[in-house]
Each structure stands twice: as C-alpha cells, then as structure tokens.
Amino acid sequence: MATSYFGHDEWEAVAPGLKSLDDARWLRSHILGAFEMAELATTPAERAAWLTFVVVGAGPTGVELTGQIATLAHRILPRDFHDIATRDARVVLVDAGPSVLPTFPEKLRRRAAADLRGWGIEVRTDTAAADIDAAGIELRDPDGGVERIATRTICWAAGVKAAPLAATLAAASGAATDRLGRLLVQPDLTLPGHPEVFAIGDMAAIDALPGVAQVAMQQGRHVAGTVTARLTGRDAPPPFRYKDKGTMATIGPRKAVVDAYGLRIGGLLGSLMWAFIHVMYLIGWGNRVITMLRWLIQLTTQNRSQRLVDVQHAASWSAETSADRVGGR
Numbered sequence: 001m002a003t004s005y006f007g008h009d010e011w012e013a014v015a016p017g018l019k020s021l022d023d024a025r026w027l028r029s030h031i032l033g034a035f036e037m038a039e040l041a042t043t044p045a046e047r048a049a050w051l052t053f054v055v056v057g058a059g060p061t062g063v064e065l066t067g068q069i070a071t072l073a074h075r076i077l078p079r080d081f082h083d084i085a086t087r088d089a090r091v092v093l094v095d096a097g098p099s100v101l102p103t104f105p106e107k108l109r110r111r112a113a114a115d116l117r118g119w120g121i122e123v124r125t126d127t128a129a130a131d132i133d134a135a136g137i138e139l140r141d142p143d144g145g146v147e148r149i150a151t152r153t154i155c156w157a158a159g160v161k162a163a164p165l166a167a168t169l170a171a172a173s174g175a176a177t178d179r180l181g182r183l184l185v186q187p188d189l190t191l192p193g194h195p196e197v198f199a200i201g202d203m204a205a206i207d208a209l210p211g212v213a214q215v216a217m218q219q220g221r222h223v224a225g226t227v228t229a230r231l232t233g234r235d236a237p238p239p240f241r242y243k244d245k246g247t248m249a250t251i252g253p254r255k256a257v258v259d260a261y262g263l264r265i266g267g268l269l270g271s272l273m274w275a276f277i278h279v280m281y282l283i284g285w286g287n288r289v290i291t292m293l294r295w296l297i298q299l300t301t302q303n304r305s306q307r308l309v310d311v312q313h314a315a316s317w318s319a320e321t322s323a324d325r326v327g328g329r
C-alpha cells in the first residue's frame with residue numbers, strides 16, 4: 001500500500017505516512033529528535049512546537065502511533081531530559097470521522113477513545129486537516145471553525161492506496177481498479193482474461209475485503225493451492241472465501257482493543273491477547289521466545305533500547321538550528 005493524501009500530495013513532504021520500515025525508521029528518528037530539539041529550543045513557542053505531535057487518521061495505525069508517542073513522553077523519556085518535561089508533550093489525534101477505530105464495534109471504539117484520553121492524548125474527531133505546512137497544521141471543525149496548531153511533527157495515517165505496481169498491471173492487462181487503485185480480481189484471484197496472473201493482498205480488491213495481513217495470508221495460501229492443483233493435474237480449489245478472524249489495535253503498553261474469535265475485550269486482557277496472537281504468528285520458537293523476553297524487559301523496566309536517531313536526522317537538525325529557521329522533512 002502507498003499513502004493517499006486525498007488530492008493534497010504537497011502535504012507528503014511535511015506529513016509523511018507510515019507504510020514501510022524506512023518510514024518507521026524515519027519517524028522514530030524524527031520523534032526522538034524532536035524531544036532533543038525541544039531541549040535546545042531558545043523560546044517557549046519553539047519548544048512547544050517541537051513538543052507537539054499531531055497524527056492525522058484515527059484508524060489502527062493512528063491510534064497505535066499516538067499511544068506509542070504518549071508512552072515515550074510519559075514513561076520512557078522523562079528521566080533522559082533535564083531542561084524539558086517530556087510529560088508536557090502535546091499529542092493530538094485528528095480524524096474527520098465521528099470516532100476512533102471506525103471499523104470496530106461501538107463499545108470498543110468508546111473504550112479506545114477513553115483509554116487514549118486517559119493517556120493525555122487529545123482526540124479530535126469530526127475534525128479535518130484543512131492545511132499543512134512545515135510549521136503546523138490547520139484543523140477545521142464541523143462548524144467551520146479553524147484552529148492552527150504549531151508543530152514540527154505531523155504523521156499522515158489517514159489514507160491508503162495500492163502500490164504503483166497495481167496501476168502498471170491494470171494498464172498492461174486491462175483489469176479494472178477500485179477507488180484505492182486495487183485490481184478487481186476474479187474469484188480465483190487471477191486477473192480477468194489472464195489465468196496466469198494472480199493479484200493478492202493489498203493490491204487486490206475482492207468482496208470489499210480490508211487491506212490487512214489476514215486477507216493477504218489467506219489469499220497467498222489459496223493461490224499456492226491453485227498453482228499446486230494446476231501442476232499436479234488436480235481440480236482447482238473452490239473460489240476464494242475469506243475467514244474473518246477479527247481485528248485488534250494497541251493503545252498503550254497495557255491496553256488494547258480486540259474484536260476477534262467472537263470476543264470483544266479491551267484493557268490489559270486485550271493487550272495480553274494482542275501480544276499472544278502476534279507472538280504466535282512469528283516464525284519459529286526462537287523468534288517467539290526472544291520477542292516475549294524483550295517485551296517483558298520493556299514492560300518491567302519501562303525502557304526501550306531502540307532510542308536511535310540516525311545520522312542524517314541529527315545532521316539536518318544541527319544545520320537547521322545553526323541557521324535558526326523553521327523547516328520540514
């Protein structure tokens with residue numbers, strides 16, 4: 001998947017998305033560096049802007065990201081800084097829709113919003129991003145009121161579209177695409193008129209399925225079955241049917257909402273179930289045991305070993321500070 005800015009591609013430079021490992025690394029450096037820059041700031045306004053973090057889009061990615069930023073600010077970083085109180089960081093979650101986690105049941109949506117607010121996160125639903133630049137974001141409420149928030153960190157978690165390869169395949173094969181640019185595939189997950197070409201996962205649209213890992217994994221297994229059947233001369237498997245196992249989202253280190261296997265739970269129990277299911281999907285017992293040990297150490301020590309700011313970031317900010325200017329990514 002790629003990031004969609006709903007016609008405002010110019011926002012990408014100042015409000016990057018979170019779709020790849022590189023994006024995640026960049027964002028980690030940026031967020032950790034923002035606290036460092038706040039410590040160096042020479043005016044209260046500059047410090048406040050560095051300590052303000054805005055995430056646009058309150059789906060699972062936005063909710064999990066704001067929860068992680070709040071965890072950093074409240075639990076992990078306070079002892080590392082002396083001139084700033086990292087707990088004063090302002091974390092704002094913005095969504096144009098009426099609630100967070102819109103695909104979850106109402107009860108879990110309310111619980112997630114309450115948990116986020118409990119962390120001190122400002123949850124601004126029914127609020128749209130009206131304009132974004134390197135120095136801040138303008139928010140528009142349903143009454144048309146506009147508020148500007150000065151911030152140096154904006155993450156765009158609001159829109160997705162298929163990777164460019166989907167458009168290339170559509171052009172080459174004549175296959176139609178949906179509004180996210182995903183290829184409309186046949187019930188056996190092939191492109192129309194091209195039984196030799198399969199499209200699955202985030203790149204394919206079938207039965208209005210969401211772009212989640214379970215869909216991609218089940219489709220992968222289905223295609224493997226089809227290819228094996230063709231190679232061995234057996235009958236093709238029946239058309240693809242998705243088995244929905246549910247959805248989950250974490251909100252902080254000990255809180256998650258889970259709507260899976262017929263259960264609808266939140267809080268610590270949800271968090272334990274989230275951890276258990278994710279660990280079981282890792283490959284090999286070695287990975288599972290190491291991951292559980294790491295999480296246990298993080299939970300008990302409130303520490304994160306991955307507090308790395310990469311060299312490019314540090315260099316760009318040091319240049320910026322010496323030039324005494326406000327800029328973006």
Ligand SMILES: Cc1cc2nc3c(=O)[nH]c(=O)nc-3n(C[C@H](O)[C@H](O)[C@H](O)COP(=O)(O)OP(=O)(O)OC[C@H]3O[C@@H](n4cnc5c(N)ncnc54)[C@H](O)[C@@H]3O)c2cc1C
Nearest residue numbers: 001018019020061163165200201202203211212213214216
């Ligand atoms: C921040 C984030 C959090 C998520 N959290 C969850 C979650 O908690 N639970 C969940 O179920 N899902 C989650 N998802 C969604 C999930 O990651 C995807 O639905 C899933 O990875 C889709 O699998 P895929 O194989 O279709 O695509 P991908 O995992 O994106 O793999 C596609 C691969 O193809 C490569 N590629 C693209 N174009 C080309 C090309 N032209 N040539 C060669 N290679 C190419 C890409 O680099 C990529 O490695 C999350 C997604 C994001 C971005």
